[in-house]
Amino acid sequence: MIPGDFQFYKPPKNKLILFGVIGFIGFVIFIGVALLATFHISSWIDKPVIFAAEAPDQPIAFPHTVHVQELGLDCTFCHTNVTKGASASIPAVNLCMSCHTQLGDGSTEIEKLRDIHAKQDVIQWTRVHRMPDHVRFIHEAHVKRFSGSRQVVEKITDSSNQIRIIEAKVINPNAKIGETLDIAASGTCSICHGDVSKMHKVEQVRTLKMSDCVDCHRENNGPTDCTTCHY
């Protein structure tokens, strides 16, 4: 053999096709795994990787500000199921009409409301918070757990009558360790929803991703087995 007379090994054509096919399948699997990992990680960490939640526009621009801050209505006046069951519930048009048959003449938003009422229709509110189908969330348990007469502590030793300073400060910024707070049911909402009374449009302020739920459960002696939150 003369030096330089070197030839690369040339695989036969059928092998080339085989390699191509294997390579392509590998590539598809890689992309699939990468996508899955992205979604999986995004459910654990704080910020959604693909999109950020934004306050959606509602079919009627319902202002919590006016109803809660100015009129002084309690959260449970409209979200009547929040102390009783899983969902908080959104009030029916009839409840709105108990005031707005009279109040709000000349407002285009109230006109929309009255139209819907006249047609005996329902308002198609856009959901702001939404758990995936495989997750169970129960309002009542959380509202009960964080309301009532509660001693402010650094670390929970008796979950029946204590609240951590971290949650207490959300409810009342002046809360101090050692004191006892008397917390109404509607005082607990801000722990997860922020100060809705100041929101012109409701937006999600807490991630409420799996790590968020599990961390809070751990810190508050809540249940952490998978079946607590998953069907």
Ligand code: HEC
């Ligand atoms: C305190 C409640 C809670 C507990 C306990 C919990 N999860 Fe989750 N889990 C969630 C929530 C909430 C989500 C949805 C997060 C999101 O918005 O994507 C989730 C999402 C998931 C997902 C879907 C991830 C994805 O890719 O979308 C899997 C899988 C999962 N959990 C497994 C588990 C396992 C296994 C356990 C037990 C070790 C467990 N979870 C315990 C609340 C919980």
Ligand code: HEC
């Ligand atoms: C006069 C009735 C009324 C009162 C009082 C009221 N809400 Fe609402 N709430 C609504 C209506 C109607 C919606 C649906 C439209 C929207 O999202 O703005 C809603 C939506 C919400 C949502 C978003 C639901 C979703 O889609 O995820 C949260 C959170 C909420 N309210 C919390 C509160 C809290 C906390 C209070 C007390 C500070 C309160 N609300 C007081 C009527 C009321």
Ligand code: HEC
């Ligand atoms: C307890 C009485 C009461 C109830 C119940 C009530 N509202 Fe109101 N609402 C008011 C008052 C008072 C105002 C302020 C009216 C004004 O400024 O003219 C108002 C203002 C509004 C406005 C702003 C109007 C504008 O253009 O400024 C909207 C929209 C509205 N309400 C929708 C609703 C909806 C939807 C419901 C049911 C989920 C509801 N309200 C339930 C009393 C009520």
Ligand code: HEC
């Ligand atoms: C521990 C956290 C937490 C607390 C405390 C909490 N919420 Fe929620 N809220 C959630 C989560 C999570 C969802 C989404 C539930 C789902 O999709 O199944 C939600 C959804 C809602 C909704 C819309 C859907 C529904 O369930 O009807 C309303 C309205 C609401 N919350 C109002 C309230 C009010 C009012 C309070 C206080 C009395 C409150 N929440 C306290 C976490 C919380």
Ligand code: HEC
């Ligand atoms: C602020 C802290 C906190 C956050 C955030 C929180 N939880 Fe909880 N949760 C608790 C505590 C504490 C308990 C135990 C309540 C009790 O029974 O005393 C609990 C109980 C529960 C229960 C059991 C209810 C029952 O009685 O069967 C479920 C289900 C649940 N949480 C789901 C979730 C999910 C899903 C999320 C996230 C979207 C979440 N929680 C976020 C503190 C929290």
